[in-house]
Amino acid sequence: MPSLLSPKERGAALEAFATTRTGREKPSQYWKIDLETLVPNASADGAAGTVTIENASPRAIAVDLQTATREHAALLNRAFRRVVEARHKFAHLALANASLGAFIYIPADCALDEPIVVRYRAADDEAIFPYTVVLAERGARATIIERLELGGRALACGVAEIVTEANADVTYASAQFAPPDARVLFTRVARPGRDARVAWASAELGASLSVTDLGITIEEPGVDAKIATLFFPTGAQHVDIVSSVDHRIGDATSETLVKSAASGRGQGRYLGNIRIAAHAQHSDASLRDDALLLSKTAHIDSIPALEISANDVKAYHGATVGALDDDSIFYMTSRGIDREAAERMIALGFFEPAIDRFPTESLRDELRAALQAKVTA
Amino acid sequence: MADQGLRVSGLRVSVEGNEILKGIDLTVESGRVHALMGPNGSGKSTLAFSLAGHPHYDVTAGSATLDGTDLLALSPDKRARAGLFLSFQYPAAIPGVKVPNFLYAARQAVRPGELTPAKFRALLLEKMDVLGMDPSFLGRYLNDGFSGGEKKRLEMLQLAVLAPKYAILDETDSGLDVDALQDVGDTINALRASEEGKTSGFLIITHYPRILQHITPDVVHVMIDGRIVKTGGPDLAQRIEREGYDTLREETGALA
Numbered sequence: 001m002p003s004l005l006s007p008k009e010r011g012a013a014l015e016a017f018a019t020t021r022t023g024r025e026k027p028s029q030y031w032k033i034d035l036e037t038l039v040p041n042a043s044a045d046g047a048a049g050t051v052t053i054e055n056a057s058p059r060a061i062a063v064d065l066q067t068a069t070r071e072h073a074a075l076l077n078r079a080f081r082r083v084v085e086a087r088h089k090f091a092h093l094a095l096a097n098a099s100l101g102a103f104i105y106i107p108a109d110c111a112l113d114e115p116i117v118v119r120y121r122a123a124d125d126e127a128i129f130p131y132t133v134v135l136a137e138r139g140a141r142a143t144i145i146e147r148l149e150l151g152g153r154a155l156a157c158g159v160a161e162i163v164t165e166a167n168a169d170v171t172y173a174s175a176q177f178a179p180p181d182a183r184v185l186f187t188r189v190a191r192p193g194r195d196a197r198v199a200w201a202s203a204e205l206g207a208s209l210s211v212t213d214l215g216i217t218i219e220e221p222g223v224d225a226k227i228a229t230l231f232f233p234t235g236a237q238h239v240d241i242v243s244s245v246d247h248r249i250g251d252a253t254s255e256t257l258v259k260s261a262a263s264g265r266g267q268g269r270y271l272g273n274i275r276i277a278a279h280a281q282h283s284d285a286s287l288r289d290d291a292l293l294l295s296k297t298a299h300i301d302s303i304p305a306l307e308i309s310a311n312d313v314k315a316y317h318g319a320t321v322g323a324l325d326d327d328s329i330f331y332m333t334s335r336g337i338d339r340e341a342a343e344r345m346i347a348l349g350f351f352e353p354a355i356d357r358f359p360t361e362s363l364r365d366e367l368r369a370a371l372q373a374k375v376t377a
Numbered sequence: 378m379a380d381q382g383l384r385v386s387g388l389r390v391s392v393e394g395n396e397i398l399k400g401i402d403l404t405v406e407s408g409r410v411h412a413l414m415g416p417n418g419s420g421k422s423t424l425a426f427s428l429a430g431h432p433h434y435d436v437t438a439g440s441a442t443l444d445g446t447d448l449l450a451l452s453p454d455k456r457a458r459a460g461l462f463l464s465f466q467y468p469a470a471i472p473g474v475k476v477p478n479f480l481y482a483a484r485q486a487v488r489p490g491e492l493t494p495a496k497f498r499a500l501l502l503e504k505m506d507v508l509g510m511d512p513s514f515l516g517r518y519l520n521d522g523f524s525g526g527e528k529k530r531l532e533m534l535q536l537a538v539l540a541p542k543y544a545i546l547d548e549t550d551s552g553l554d555v556d557a558l559q560d561v562g563d564t565i566n567a568l569r570a571s572e573e574g575k576t577s578g579f580l581i582i583t584h585y586p587r588i589l590q591h592i593t594p595d596v597v598h599v600m601i602d603g604r605i606v607k608t609g610g611p612d613l614a615q616r617i618e619r620e621g622y623d624t625l626r627e628e629t630g631a632l633a
Contacts, residue, residue, distance in 0.1 A: 326432070331469040332479070334429050335535065336457035336486030345482065349473025349518070 001066055001099040004131075013096035020089040024240060024269070030299040031267050033209055033238055040093070040127065040155050040183065049100045049128030054117040059110050060142065062118075065101030065131060075105050079135040079163035083189040088213060091187040094129045094159045101131035106140035108165070115143040115173075115359050120158070124151035130158035136168035138193070143359045146174040150182040150207075162190035162198055166220070171199040173358050177370055178206035180235060189215040195222035201357045204231040204239050205370050215244040218280075221251040228257045228357035230367070233266030233298070234374050244273040250281040250310065258289040259354040261347060262298035263374070270302045274317075278309040286316040292350055293323055294375070347375045380445035382406045383428075383461070383543040383578060388439035390420075390427045397423045399603035400439065405543055405578045406596075407444075410565065412589055412614060413582045415600035416622045421582045422466070424600070425547045429463040430456050443543060458487055460542030464532040470520040476531065477501060477515045480538055487539050504537040507567055508560060529557040533564040540573035545580045548588055562591025586618040601626055 003010060022035045056062035061072060068076045080103075084091045102118045122128040136142060148156055156178070162170055170190075178184055184207040192198040204210040216225040231239040245254040254274070262268050268291070276283045291300040304317050324346055332342035351371055355364050383405040390398040397420045405411045415421050427434040428441055430453035441448040446459045471479075481497050492500065505514065508530050520528050536544055546561065565581075568574035581588065589611070597613040598605050601622065606629040607613065617625070 325469065328469040328471050330429075330431055330453060331465065332471070332483075333453040334457055334463050334465075335479075335483035335539070336454050337479075337482050338454045338486070339452065341482065341486075342454075345474050345479070346471055349471055352473030352518075 004065065004069060004098045005096065010096050013092045016086065017089060017092035017096060020087065020092060022089050024242075024271070025301070031238065031269060031301075035089075035211060035240065040157060040185070048126045049120060049122045049130065051100055051102055051121075051130065052119045053102055054119065055114045056116060057112050057114070060107065060112060060116075061103065061105040062116050063103055065103055065133070066099070068103035068133070072103065072105065075135060076103050076133060079133045079161060081161070082163050083161045083191045083217065084159060084187060085189075088187045088189070090157055090185040090211065090213070091159050093185075094131060094157045094187065097129035097157070098131045100128055101133065104132070104134045104142070104144060106136045106142045106168075108137040109139040110137075111141040112143070115145045117145045117147060119147045119149065120156065121149045122151055122154040122156060125153050126151060127155040127157070130156060132158070132160040134160070134162040134170060134172065136162070136164040136170050136196075138165040139167045140164070141169040143171040144173070145359060145363060146172070148174075148176045148178060148184065150178040150184070152179050152181055154178070154182045155184075156182070157185040158187075160186065160188040162192075164190075164192045164196045164198060166194040166196060168193060168196040170197070171201065171359055173201040173363065175203040175358070175363060175367060176206050176210070178210075180206065180208055180237070182207045183209045185209075185211040187213045189213070189217070190225075191217045191219060192223045192225065194220035196220070197224040197226070199226035199357065200228065201359070202229045203358070203367055204229070204241065205367075205374065207237065209238045211240045213242045213244070215246070216254065217246045217248065218252045218254065219248050221249055223252040223254075225252065225254040226357070227255070228354050230259045230351055230354040231268060232261045232371060232374050233268050234262070234377055235264045235266065238267045240269045242271045242273065245275070245285060247274075247276040247280040247283040247285060249277070250279065250283050252280075253284045254286070256287045256289075257354055257357065258302075259351050260290070260300055260302075261292040261294055261350065261374075262300050263294035263377070264298060266298045268300035270300065272302075272304045274304075274306045274308070274315065276308045276310050276313050276315065280310050281312045283310060284314040287318070289319040290350065291321040292347060293321065294347065344372065344375050348372060380442060383441075383443050383580070385424070385428070385441045386439055388424070388427070388441060389437045390423055391435045391437055392423065392433060396437070397603055398427065401600075401603075401605060403598055403605055405580045407542070407578045408569075408576045409595040410579045410581065410592060411596045411598060412594035413580055413598045413600060414584070414586065414614065414617055417584060419600045420603040421584075421600055422547055425463055425545045425582055428456075428545060429453055429461065454486065457541075462536060462539055462541035462544040464536055464544065464546040466547045468520050468528055468532060470518075470523070472518045472521045474519045475515070476517055476519055479519050480535065483535065484538055487541070501534075501538060504534055507537070508534055508564065510534065526557050530560055533560050537564055537568055540568060540571070541577060543578045543580070546582060548581060548583045558588050558591050561588060565592050586614045589614045599625055601629070
């Protein structure tokens, strides 16, 4: 598969990857990986990985990125590279190697009830750089589910980019259960149109290292922006999540929901950015972030970063970090449920509000099963 | 049998080094309703939590047995499986755990293998109907966002569904809502009339005698300052209604 970038562009992207800082904390006693100097030792040979697209409606375009470049270049260019920003370090790397990917175009007023599934696969030791581009026109509605099927020691460094026109409604869910020695680095960014709704739902349950940047840039009024993420590092897993909602114009709503747990020596880091520009009056932003620590050697650093420059806004932030609640455990055990089962039920219940944000009952059940396995591990 | 009943003997309990219960002797008999009354702070709720096995309460002396089983040696879940139930005044809210899933897990734990999920659901709906609970309760998370009255009803639903051998109802300063009191009374009366619950024994803990208008106790115990100072019939509750606790306090020489 040919690269989507010219050799010159590719060189510039690699240079940008090398020089861009993530701004994330340095390694500490607990967190072992320096993201600034992380150079995934994998180079694209242009043939790695496969993509399959399921439930592609004939009313929409859902094709691999190579086909899109050849046959739908004008449409693709309305969204491709339109939202990623220079600060997205790992997006530069994904872009430099972009050849695998998918393009989904939903024309005006086309409402797709069945979720489109984009499935990326990498063999053992393979590095893939999947790039998913979504363009939803005026009044279009679609749900996209991205799945990663990685082999042992595989690396996936990808981007998902969503551009919508007015009144569109796009839900994009990703859930990864990668093998414990795989690494996953994703940048997921969206720019909704006026009165449009965009929802990210991401679950990071596998991989030794999972780094995700979730963003929604609000440049039109009436936007309803939603981010939900759940993660659960166990064993020696490291999960780093940054969410960014950028209210650049007023009269828009955003809601960020984060549910995380950690056990074993699992390490989690979450940075929740909410920015409300000075002229973005009547913005309504909420950030809810709860972390559950299930072992003494597990850590989750959770940092909300609210930067509010407007004076007539609603901004809510709530966060908790803690162990399972003793009174909750006592209540359940006083009904005959043994302690282990009670802890499992409470921990799974803790994730339920985030699980609710994922489309399809089968995906939600898959998440519950994976979380249950982690709780009992 | 001699060891029948929920028998508490010489029970002393401390919380963070302060002795709250100073030697409690009390037996709740099978098939009977006992009321435990007393002023605020007398230790009534401490007795309830200690018997259910709350880890914050240190039992320093005495014994508690349920039909001969040593409760104090058991973890809270095993006490429940032995047949003990505690209705909480302030039950924990547990988001994400749906009411029917929790109730089924509890029923299976207490009475293993008796009911299929389908039969359980039918039982649940029947008991909910008796309590006037809307079926939408089944879609809600355990006590999450429940009003005081809704929490009380859910506790009563659990009592009805689990049909324990002995139930302790901690109504210390709740039940000010007449409907909630009625629910408690109705649940106990319905349980006593059922096959599963006809031998159940009850210990209703209350500060105000008002709940006893809805359910007539066979035995009334009065606790003051961590001790049972008087035990009598229903007339004792009426006397407290008229006179309050002060005359009893003086009469029995209990400390203020």
